[in-house]
Amino acid sequence: MTKNQLLELIQQLFSTCPGNTIAPEDALLPELSGARIFESPLVCVAAADDPLYIKLKDESVVGPWHMNPEEWLPGAKAVVSLFFPFTEIIKADQRKIPDRTSPAWLHGRIEGQSYLVSFTAALCDMLRRQGISCCAPCTDPRFQYVMSGETAFPGYPDKGEAVFGSNWSERHTAYISGLGTFGLSRGIITEKGMAGRLTSVIVDLPLEPTVRPYTGLYDYCIFCGVCALRCPVDAISEEDGKDHVPCGRRLAHSKKVYAPRYGCGSCQTSVPCESRNPSAKKN
Numbered sequence: 107m108t109k110n111q112l113l114e115l116i117q118q119l120f121s122t123c124p125g126n127t128i129a130p131e132d133a134l135l136p137e138l139s140g141a142r143i144f145e146s147p148l149v150c151v152a153a154a155d156d157p158l159y160i161k162l163k164d165e166s167v168v169g170p171w172h173m174n175p176e177e178w179l180p181g182a183k184a185v186v187s188l189f190f191p192f193t194e195i196i197k198a199d200q201r202k203i204p205d206r207t208s209p210a211w212l213h214g215r216i217e218g219q220s221y222l223v224s225f226t227a228a229l230c231d232m233l234r235r236q237g238i239s240c241c242a243p244c245t246d247p248r249f250q251y252v253m254s255g256e257t258a259f260p261g262y263p264d265k266g267e268a269v270f271g272s273n274w275s276e277r278h279t280a281y282i283s284g285l286g287t288f289g290l291s292r293g294i295i296t297e298k299g300m301a302g303r304l305t306s307v308i309v310d311l312p313l314e315p316t317v318r319p320y321t322g323l324y325d326y327c328i329f330c331g332v333c334a335l336r337c338p339v340d341a342i343s344e345e346d347g348k349d350h351v352p353c354g355r356r357l358a359h360s361k362k363v364y365a366p367r368y369g370c371g372s373c374q375t376s377v378p379c380e381s382r383n384p385s386a387k388k389n
């Protein structure tokens with residue numbers, strides 16, 4: 107399979123895979139019933155042996171628990187990274203009041219993630235039927251993450267301070283693949299902005315990697331500080347970037363308030379990087 111054939115397969119699957127709408131029985135508001143969650147994805151490819159993956163094992167980047175592509179899939183040759191931008195209806199209401207999470211955003215976070223897991227699993231099934239070995243960390247039973255309160259990553263020594271992260275970082279893979287760079291709020295800014303979700307598939311196909319159109323970690327961020335002003339718990343500052351502790355607490359709190367859903371999209375909406383790359387020159 108060539109890279110172009112893979113891209114075509116992804117776009118076909120996007121138009122046929124069920125779950126990219128809010129089901130009437132799930133809708134938190136009548137006007138959200140049947141609403142589409144994601145626009146079609148941006149897709150980039152990283153080399154599985156990109157030297158940046160080794161750096162992710164550093165404590166100051168992700169941590170030694172981060173598994174590189176070869177550890178997920180022996181014989182891995184490439185990593186396909188996908189960014190699914192949220193539709194306007196998912197973003198619109200969240201722009202208005204930053205200190206609460208809108209019903210549409212909650213659907214984007216929870217039903218949107220369910221769709222992404224289904225989409226990613228379906229993509230893997232299609233690839234395997236064509237004899238291609240693949241692994242999607244987000245659907246793999248080895249995937250682990252810690253989000254709030256824990257002081258140790260499972261299987262690693264207690265650090266005595268809060269630990270955040272996972273053994274596969276979609277954001278770092280997006281950066282390595284050329285999809286976009288980090289912003290002050292630590293989300294990934296793509297050419298279609300930051301408001302959306304990421305997934306990835308590791309394959310044993312020798313796909314040509316995307317040439318990264320940037321060199322710096324924060325090249326697409328204009329450091330306007332609007333995300334810091336939008337954050338209801340002051341978790342972001344222009345001096346120190348993002349503090350995961352208050353953000354993690356807010357997410358944990360949102361699990362109580364919005365159960366069975368949770369989420370917070372205030373630093374991704376009503377910001378210059380919401381739906382575009384703010385550093386790109388306008389023609």
Ligand code: SF4
Pocket residue numbers: 289290291292326327328329330331332333334377378379380384
């Ligand atoms: S809102 Fe401004 S400072 Fe924050 S991530 Fe976006 S571009 Fe960067």
Ligand code: SF4
Pocket residue numbers: 291336337338339340341342348352353354356357370371372373374
């Ligand atoms: S997701 Fe975290 S950092 Fe962003 S606005 Fe919400 S609490 Fe603040």
